[in-house]
Amino acid sequence: MAAITTGLGSRLVSTDTQAKAFQELPVISLARLASTDPKERKALAAEAAINSGFFYISDHGVPQSVIDGIFEQAKEFFALPAEKKMQMDMHNSPAFKGYQPLKGENVDPANRGDVHEAWDMGDDSQVMREGKKNGNQWPSKTDLPEFQPKLQRAWDEIMALGKRLFPLFALALDLPEDYFADKLKSPGSTMRILHYPPQFGPMDSKEIGIGAHSDYECFTLLLQHGDVQALQVLNGAGEWVEAPPKPGTFVLNIGDQLQLLSNSIFKSTIHRAINRSGVERMSSPFFFGLDYDAVLEVLPSCVTEERPALYEPIKAGEYVEKRLAETYV
């Protein structure tokens, strides 16, 4: 066992990189999300809350052609020469948008760099903190003419899905469905495309696809390309459960912001990825956070005398920036 540092304290995890699955994550259909019967929506929220942490969602409404568009473009993007990708170096952007090469990121401070490359985008109108505009860095239209329109279309679709999911979390916390609406005017979100080369031979547990970590926003909607197993999720017993790709689904996981707001009723689940498949792997997470200027504060309904507030208030943008700065230094 090792202690993993998260923005909300430390957690114990197994260090065995060969850990096997022993439990499946559930698939939850979002069909009832559109129900006009509030009881149906509440039942769906309860199901999601019971499995809070990590599950697949189906019937999410994002067209498959849009999802295919992300990975078709991601494949071309990662095949660009290294110098072209480095022209979009994330360090040029005040808010961590752009390209990051292999080992340019290290989410687990105990590790030596993550074995993936990535390109991150946000919404150009978002300001992480005064003077810190997102600064998206797109590949040139000559190299990849379809990249920006396809990724932007995917952003819009997944953003719309994310906004539809907030009422569920509100319901699960016994709040009015529109509770978060005024904190979602321009949600502080990031979408990434990730490429994990396969890792062969004996493994160094400190150099894996992405080290053990929790995500920084409210929740993450993750797409996994093809049928390559790599993602692993930490269960309550401190053991790793595999989360293989399932066609037609996103993986949904709770992040730090919901853990903070709910005073740890929702847990920001630790996960990692290790690509031992022998072939390339791509994925695309969308991190869905509250407006950067919204204050993250433990909800009064989640505080009792026996369970005092565990966290100090902090602005969403400040929290995300702090965590990203630790990751990319």
Ligand SMILES: O=C(O)CCC(=O)C(=O)O
């Ligand atoms: O690629 C994956 O499956 C997970 C990526 C991830 O956890 C992240 O980018 O935060």
Ligand SMILES: [Fe+2]
């Ligand atoms: Fe993650």
